[in-house]
Amino acid sequence: MQPFELITAQNVASAVKEQAASPTAQQGASVRFIAGGTNLVDCMKLNVETPRRLVDINGLPLDTIEKLPDGSVKIGALARNSDVAQNDLIRTQFPVLSQAILSGATGQLRNMASTAGNLLQKTRCVYYRDRAYACNKRAPGSGCSAIGGYNRNLAILGTSEHCIASNPSDQNVALMALDATIHISGVNGQRSVPIAAFYLLPGSTPEKETVLLPGDLITHVTVPALPPGSKSLYVKLRDRASYEFALASTAVVLKTRQGKIEHVRAALGGVGAIPWRSQEAERALVGHAPNAENFRKAAEAALQQARPQSQNAFKVELAKRCIVHTLTQAAQLA
Numbered sequence: 210m211q212p213f214e215l216i217t218a219q220n221v222a223s224a225v226k227e228q229a230a231s232p233t234a235q236q237g238a239s240v241r242f243i244a245g246g247t248n249l250v251d252c253m254k255l256n257v258e259t260p261r262r263l264v265d266i267n268g269l270p271l272d273t274i275e276k277l278p279d280g281s282v283k284i285g286a287l288a289r290n291s292d293v294a295q296n297d298l299i300r301t302q303f304p305v306l307s308q309a310i311l312s313g314a315t316g317q318l319r320n321m322a323s324t325a326g327n328l329l330q331k332t333r334c335v336y337y338r339d340r341a342y343a344c345n346k347r348a349p350g351s352g353c354s355a356i357g358g359y360n361r362n363l364a365i366l367g368t369s370e371h372c373i374a375s376n377p378s379d380q381n382v383a384l385m386a387l388d389a390t391i392h393i394s395g396v397n398g399q400r401s402v403p404i405a406a407f408y409l410l411p412g413s414t415p416e417k418e419t420v421l422l423p424g425d426l427i428t429h430v431t432v433p434a435l436p437p438g439s440k441s442l443y444v445k446l447r448d449r450a451s452y453e454f455a456l457a458s459t460a461v462v463l464k465t466r467q468g469k470i471e472h473v474r475a476a477l478g479g480v481g482a483i484p485w486r487s488q489e490a491e492r493a494l495v496g497h498a499p500n501a502e503n504f505r506k507a508a509e510a511a512l513q514q515a516r517p518q519s520q521n522a523f524k525v526e527l528a529k530r531c532i533v534h535t536l537t538q539a540a541q542l543a
């Protein structure tokens with residue numbers, strides 16, 4: 210690991226200023242925020258991330274979870290994954306978020322992992338984490354070792370000829386289905402970005418993963434109240450029952466009325482270059498009966514644009530079955 214300096218942020222403004230001053234902040238190479246450290250420190254040990262300075266943001270007052278007057282919930286950037294998952298408000302109003310978080314990592318990791326750190330966690334593509342291999346995301350222009358290489362766990366939706374990495378997060382799939390908004394403090398003040406516009410597809414610049422700019426500090430996430438009577442559910446399929454990333458997962462929010470689907474959100478994990486909201490599936494469902502035939506039609510629509518790689522064609526059918534199963538279970542919730 211490369212030596213680095215550790216400083217403690219005194220407030221949001223100084224943290225922003227510190228990181229924005231980084232000459233290579235766009236690539237994140239020089240000055241980085243550190244929250245739980247469960248992703249960043251891993252990458253630093255592998256010399257995949259080589260910051261000269263870390264700005265410890267853990268002392269900032271950004272860890273609360275509170276209900277806002279409009280019924281939405283505000284989750285601080287430093288709220289730990291365990292605290293979010295076990296929060297009464299989250300468990301009762303947004304069970305999909307609690308379930309998604311609890312399906313990830315381990316208790317110890319969730320105790321450290323923060324909401325914002327989870328939003329920004331790096332891909333688990335093995336070549337990204339190994340400097341011996343070409344990787345356009347880590348070293349732009351060097352090539353992609355995963356195309357034609359080991360790609361069993363990588364993406365089938367939203368990929369490009371430059372990068373086929375999958376977004377590994379569970380939390381973010383639920384936040385996508387919940388229409389969350391990311392709130393950011395930056396050098397030009399505060400702004401809010403809907404999660405649907407937060408992540409960037411790899412295209413020809415896979416190193417640019419989000420719309421964050423140098424100095425941007427995520428302060429909190431808001432989740433709007435669901436339409437009354439909605440049900441929500443997260444289902445994750447993986448190689449083993451715990452301590453494993455998703456091969457395919459689905460987060461759904463579903464509301465039916467008089468035998469028809471009135472409101473639905475469907476997001477997929479493990480298969481997308483970014484947490485993947487499927488508006489194709491949603492369009493196939495709204496106005497139709499919540500039954501097996503229509504759920505399968507929605508699953509077909511969701512995976513229509515899938516571009517599997519040499520080792521992950523199995524994910525196409527796996528993801529479809531995950532969608533059908535999650536919708537079926539959600540429709541049966543009391």
Ligand SMILES: Cc1cc2nc3c(=O)[nH]c(=O)nc-3n(C[C@H](O)[C@H](O)[C@H](O)COP(=O)(O)OP(=O)(O)OC[C@H]3O[C@@H](n4cnc5c(N)ncnc54)[C@H](O)[C@@H]3O)c2cc1C
Nearest residue numbers: 244245246247248249313314322323325326327378379427
């Ligand atoms: C063995 C293992 C298994 C795992 N399994 C799963 C799993 O199954 N599912 C899953 O979803 N996740 C899993 N994870 C990932 C885990 O959820 C993440 O490591 C964690 O959420 C990252 O949060 P953190 O606070 O530790 O982030 P850090 O490591 O502190 O930071 C991550 C990144 O976010 C940036 N950052 C942090 N906070 C802010 C902020 N407020 N504003 C701007 N930038 C910020 C940092 O600069 C860094 O780039 C696993 C991790 C490990 C190590």
Ligand code: SF4
Nearest residue numbers: 334344345353372373
């Ligand atoms: S898939 Fe993306 S992260 Fe993996 S080697 Fe290719 S460019 Fe790198």
